[in-house]
Amino acid sequence: MFILHFIGDIHQPLHTEMLDRGGNEIKVCFDSHCGEKVNLHGIWDKDILHKHRGLKPSVGDHTVLKEAAAQWAAELKSSNEARGMVTTAECSNINTAQKCALAWATESNGWICKYVLQPSVDWIEQNDLGGDYFNGAVTVVDDLIERVEV
Secondary structure, three states: OHHHHHHHHHOOHHHHOOOHHHHOOOEEEEOOEEEEEEEHHHHHHHHHHHHHOOOOOOOOOHHHHHHHHHHHHHHHHHHHHHOOOOOOOOOOOHHHHHHHHHHHHHHHHHHHHHHHOOOOHHHHHHOEOOOHHHHHHHHHHHHHHOOOOO
């Protein structure tokens, strides 16, 4: 379970970023939900994904979450196959695990400047991220999620 968790985590851009503890100290609003506990890291960890998949923000039922994740993975795999993209295990050699981890982290961190923090921290803190920002984030999330193949 830890390996699966870490592989997923390395694909979340703010897990590769040090600014304000990976976005944990950047207070935001998402779909009019604001407060001391709402931060940029948290919305990238959960809120953007839940909204994208049509899950209620408060869903905590692990069975529902697992089913939603399995459905999403099947959809991405089917979509890739329809486009002629065959996924292969790019990091199947355990002797080069560090090389793969560094490549994944570097790619994920690239999204920090390209999208996650691109508008500026001030803008992010002053705007509700549940609208246009969310719409752009969906593209980033889909790109990163489809790369997670375990």
